[in-house]
Every structure is written in C-alpha cells, then in structure tokens.
Amino acid sequence: MVDRLLKATCQTVHLGGFSAQLVPALTIDSGDRIEVETFTGFTVCDRAPAAFAPPELLEIRHNLPADRRVGQGPHLLTGPIFVRDAKPGDVLEVRLEAIWPRLSMGFNVIRPGWGALPDRFSAPALRFIELDLDANVAEFPRQSGILIPLQPFFGILGVATQEVGNSSVPPGNYGGNIDNRHLQPGARLFLPVQVPGALFSIGDGHAAQGDGEVDVTAIETAMNGRVVLVLRKDLSLTRPLAETPTHFIFMGFAETLDRALQAALEQAIAFLEQYLSLDAEEAYVFCSLAVNFHITQVVNAPRKGVHGLLSKSLLPGAIAL
Incomplete structure (x- = not known):
C-alpha cells in the first residue's frame, strides 16, 4: 500500500x-490509500461569503x-483516478476510511424546475449555512x-463510462450521484468497472442530508477524505453494492421510484440467493420481513434512487465480500 495525496x-x-x-489526475x-481534497459550489462561489470560497x-x-x-451537471469532482490493471467486468472496492469538512460553511440551493415539489417552490433560493x-x-x-447533526459523506463516488459527456446529475450502474447518507467512514462501496483503469472520481460533499434530498441539495460543502481503492477480480456486479459495519446496502436507480425499488429488491434477492443459499421465493419473503427499503433521493433527474438495508445482526454468520 502506498499513501497518496490528491489536491483539488x-x-x-x-x-x-x-x-x-x-x-x-x-x-x-x-x-x-489516497487522501483527497474536494470542492463544491462551482456555480455559486462567486456569490458566496469568503468562508465558503x-x-x-x-x-x-x-x-x-x-x-x-465534460458534462452538463453542476458538480465539481476530483479525479479521475486511474487504477492499474482495472478492466471492464472487474469491481472497484472503495473503502471509506475518513471523511471531514474542510470549511466551516456549506450551501443549500433550490433550483427552479427541480426538487420534489417544483410547482410549489418554483423560485430560486440560495442559502449559506x-x-x-x-x-x-x-x-x-x-x-x-434547531441543531442538525453533521454526518459528512460524499454524494458522488463513481467510475467513468463509455458514454461521452455523461452528466454528473443522475446516478447509475457506475455509481455517480448516489447521495446515500449511509456511506460514512467505515463503509465499503463496490462499483462495476466500465472502462480500462476504472477512472474513479469523487466529490459533492454533504455535511448533512435527509433521505430523499427533497429540495435538490443537502448542506453542500468542500470535503476531504481518505479512501483506499482495491481492484476486485473475484467479484461480479452489474450495479453498485455497499457494506457498512452494521448493514449491507442494496441500490436501485430508475426513472420512477417503483422501478428503483424493484431494482434494489432484485439485487437484495440475488445477494441472499448467493450468500445465504436461499431460493428466490424464500429471499423475496425474507426481504418483506426484514429488509428496510428507503428513498435515497428523488431529485437527480432522470433517475431516482432507493436503497435496502439488511442488518448484519440477522445473519447466522459473517459474509465476506
């Protein structure tokens, strides 16, 4: 293992x-291991207090x-990081060792036409917090x-795809704008590699966010982190999967919440079949009894996100990924 520093x-x-x-980069x-710097607020920093910019x-x-x-999204990402010998079909394991805000200020913005209630909240609004x-x-x-606990995480962790100018806004099988607040230090994210070298990028620091991210942003802020990138040729995935110290997390992204839920559920069933040797019907029943599905975000058009949480405390033994 070599320690690297990647400044923004x-x-x-x-x-x-x-x-x-x-x-x-x-x-x-x-x-x-890479200690990485990220910034956010590219489109608002000219209007920001000095503490943010x-x-x-x-x-x-x-x-x-x-x-x-390279795309139409508003996100400023650090990277890409080229991982030697990574090939399409491999899996990139992202170990999140540490995450911390680098500034004492963040922002939240309501963008016209975006968010869960775009007709009701149609005027632009920018707040620095x-x-x-x-x-x-x-x-x-x-x-x-009213005090909101800070739970820093990176909203975007993803690998490049063959698509030219792939926007940073929607998440997908490459990861990207996942906006999953459970990806805290100690978590591992598994991303299907799409192109040689993986070309991993990271950013969109969130100091705090509720499930759904309903007004289109969290408390967005510059974020530092320490990650370890591990190439996994022993795994095969078609969409992102995550593990925390207490849970496995199944992810689904689609144009509707119904379809996103179905995608996350299908991943959960496949996982239970593979690692617990349940048949498909038993796994389906188990998900109904014990897997908790949540809305990840509803604002990263054109794809919404749903994630399912499986508590490790329910399992008869450890599962090693």
Missing part, C-alpha cells in the same frame, strides 16, 4: 460529468481548462435553536 486544482478536478477521455495501484476554489472557478468541463465543526452541528434556521 485546475489540473485534478473536472466539472459536470464523467468521461473516459479525461486525462487521469492520478495513477495508482490496487490497494493504494477560499482562493483555491476561486482559482478553479475562473481558470478551469475547457477540457476539464454555517457549520459548527467543534460541536459537529449546523443550526438551521439561523437563531432557531
């Missing part, structure tokens, strides 16, 4: 999507090269006494 600069970030055409071997972010905002603008990093809370509304 004009040469190591990209805007708007994923692309196999991007020059890698870093090349690593399987098992290397340090000189490094403003440098990126004004001088990002044209070839690092202070983060108390010592107490690990954010007060919202300001001076209300």
